[in-house]
Amino acid sequence: MFRTRGLRRAVWALAVFAALACGSASYAADTLNVYTIWSERYATEVFKAFTKDTGIQVRHLRFSSGEVLARIIGEKSNPQVDVFFGGIADAFVAGKKEGVFEAYVPKGAEAIPAKYRDPEGYWTGVAMDPICFMFNASFLKKNGLAAPASWQDLLHPAYKNGLLMADARTSGTAVSRIFSLVKAMGEDESFAYQKKLDGNVQQYTESGAGGALPISRGQAAGGIFFIVDALEMQQKGYDVAISYPKEGVVYGVEAMGLIRGAKQPELAKKFLDWAAGPEMQKIYEAQKINLIPTHPEVRLQNPALDMSGVNLLDLDIEWSGANRKRLVERWVKEILK
Helix, strand or coil: CECCCHHHHHHHHHHHHHHHHHHHHCCCCCEEEEEECCCHHHHHHHHHHHHHHHCCEEEEEECCHHHHHHHHHHCCCCCCCCEEEEEEHHHHHHHHHHCCEECCCCCCHHHCCHHHECCCCCCEEEEEEEEEEEEEHHHHHHCCCCCCCCHHHHHCHHHCCCEEEECCCCCHHHHHHHHHHHHHHCHHHHHHHHHHHHHHEEEEECCCCCCHHHHHCCCCCEEEEEHHHHHHHHHCCCCEEEECCCCCECEEEEEEEEECCCCCHHHHHHHHHHHCCHHHHHHHHHCCCCCEECCCCCCCCCHHHCCCCCCECCCCHHHHHHHHHHHHHHHHHHHHC
């Protein structure tokens, strides 16, 4: 079973470091530098709109959630970016404890419900993104299976070596999957379940969306994703079934925050002010970005994002931030071995 490829990751990391070094050497006074976990398409639409409205250029690099947090902590003494945009809120809580974020409440952010904001202003939530199941519809039909409706359904023998899951060491999707299971079952029970589930896992992918395309193409049976990634596959014309476990799932709060020691703090604050307003979240619908807005003035139009029939488990973000590292380490020790 694939777990990691150390040499490939080392070469990749060196290439990224070289790119960042070149970028920092040409740090432009009128350019905002950003890390994001959003896909290139999503991030580009947001940053393009910001540039159009303000004239401020944005240079961004995209990594998975765990990788961004590790980079920001590693660069603490010499920050390479000004803003972390689109990260899961528990990563901000963990980063806050490491002292890598600066408190800043964007103008107008008070309109966003308090549960989507840090009370001290270290992060502001700009979207909701629930966890879901996504399975190849042809696989389900061929095996006479309905779309999974329970966590226990994923243990079916038909899925042996057929599931793609994200790696919790690098992916916020995987961390939210673990949080979902802990909330739905209790911690010890959830890890006992994950040991069983591991027998059906073909591969743990580096990024949360990494398994979406192989599943859509029929190279694997299914997996667990954020709804934004699953709906992206449907939009591209792939026949996939999206469902939710009756026991419930948590949802990620996609957030943004100011990096402590940012080289362009004023540009960063202008971006955070702009992104906290309703106009930024209206980009989701206009550009088919399947996120659920947190701003009450932005109305949902896509029925696939209506969560009224889904058992959403509220997650204490302070708790998740405080326990993220511990639970990931337990997952590595007990599941990856």
